[in-house]
Amino acid sequence: MELTEGSGGRPGAVRRARLVAVATEPDDLSNARLRSLDGVADSLEVRADLLGDPDPAQLRKHFTGTLTYCLRTRAQGGGRGLVPAERFTRLLRAADHYDVVDLEWPDDPARPELLAAVPPRRRRISWHGPLPAGRGTDGHAALREQFASLRTVPAALYLLDVDARSPTPTPQPQPQPQPQPQYADEYGITAAPSLLAGLGRGDVTAFASGPAGSWTRILAPWLGAPVVFGRVSAPGPDGMPSVGQLVTDYGLPELPRLRGLFGIAGRNSGRSLSPRLHNAALRTLGLPALYLPFQVEALAPFWRAAVRFGEESGLPVRGLTVTAPHKETALALADRASPTALQCGAANLLWREEGLWRADTTDTVGALQSLARAGIDPAGLRAAVVGCGGAGRAVAVALLRAGAQVTLVNRCDARGRDSARRMGVRFVPLSGFSAAGYGVLVQATPLVERPPFPVASADPEATVLEMAYRDPPTPLMEAARARGLLGIDGWEVLLVEVREQFRLLTGHPMPPAVLRALYAGRARAPAVGPPGQNGPDAFHGPADGLRLAPGV
Secondary structure (H helix, E strand, O other), rough: OOOOOOOOOOOOEEOOOOEEEEOOOOHHHHHHHHHHOOOOOOOEEEHHHOOOOOHHHHHHOOOOOOOEEOOOHHOOOOOOOHEEEEEEEHHHHOOOOOOEEEEEOOOOOHHHHHHHHOOOHHHEEEEEOOOOOOOOOOOOHHHHHHHHHHOOOOOEEEEEEEEOOOOOOOOOOOOOOOOOHHHOOOOOOOOHHHHHHHHHOOOEEEEEOHHHHHHHHHHHHHOOOOEEEEEEEOOOOOOOHHHHHHOOOOOOOOOOOOOEEEEEEOHHHOOOOOHHHHHHHHHHHHOOOOEEEOOOHHHHHHHHHHHHHHHHHOOOOOEEEEEEOOOOHHHHHHHHEOHHHHOOHHHHHHEEOOOEEEEEEOOHHEEEEEEEEHHOOOOOOOEEEEOOOOOHHHHHHHHHHHOOEEEEEEHHHHHHHHHHHHOOOOOEEHHOOOOOOOOOEEOOOOOOOOOOOOOOOOOOOOEEEOEEEEEEOOHHHHHHHHHHOEEEOOOHHHHHHHHHHHHHHHOOOOOOHHHHHHHOOOOOOOOOOOOOOOOOOOOOOOOOOOOEEEOO
């Protein structure tokens, strides 16, 4: 990565976005919650379609920032329907008490009475909806046309929210099939950030709704949007992060200069701890980059669209952490792959180096170093690896190289046998697997709600290593420790892998202070096992209710 420490801009030159805390639940407006937001958020937005009309005077007693009133219609994603007369009355009443009133395009600005009651300096003109079909693969042209309509009405802020939660309907002539676009973005997700990158205005924000569009909300201020929105409480199904996530994971509302993007690509990336750790390390080192959560169903089309967006916006995508089920695709996308990634047929890391995309897997390092930190040398031990996905195959390769006798265990018989044959190891179907006789038992499946295999028959000296992390510990970890086995959960693996991933992505070691801060924030509960086998940094406490399948 062509970034150096301290290249993120001079002290005092950092821009700042306005942080808007969006209240969607009654508890969001409690006195204690409002006081906790005061001084953190610049503005409080009341979603009146979800909360009704609270007393603005009461809100101002505990929150000193500006107040925004938003009465979203059902047609534009609101909580409940209103007859037009009631909506008109409530908006007029809000104009007398709120600093900013949201007016939905096109109906609200068509009412002269509303425009008279809400002067331009207090207007937010908003549009929410899917992009029209037939405007190109990324919808950029359609969104520019939409903005051209909105700006005909003077306002302090224009908001464009692309609905990316369902595919844009595209007419398909029959019987000829539609050709596949070179850069597939059928949901229009990159249209919003592309619009911001090309406008050069300070009165527009645009993003995509839905979990897949969460990264566009986070990135918007760096592309010129004056505001960033975060829910007061937990993140929502619309992809809006919480205020806590924006501040803790992404360093907002400060906007240090960026020269590139990293991220985690997977089906549940929004719940990963990786953005918090990587961004804290990037800020500590002063590296001008941002690590984002990319929730994707198909890696290849997303990767092509993201790379294209990065090139056009001046924020190139420099590397990705990749989670299941995209690890095989990640390997196929690379120009060069490590011998380990090639041997296990999967990669969980893609990064650009000297003009080439390189692939590797850190699951091998994560497993072996976690065992070593616990004092376990797998050489000569019988090891069972449950799960033959990318993580399972990588761990099997690592254990083989370390001198263990490896057995691969899998629920799908055909896939398991094929993987075992390719790797030259023994295979046992999960239905007939017994934990007896193994010194190391590795759980490398996405299953976290219940143990994928019973530990009652495991040898007393066995070690159970889990690649997935969850808060609280998984039932497998609880069962292993209750039986007195040494349990190494996915948190230990996570912290080993994230250090290695950061090094490969940036060329810099992850600052120890980043991990120490995480340790300090967790409640410690020592693992059950022989003294000294968990290492001084072992922890097994809560961490914001996060969980993730193998792959960080």
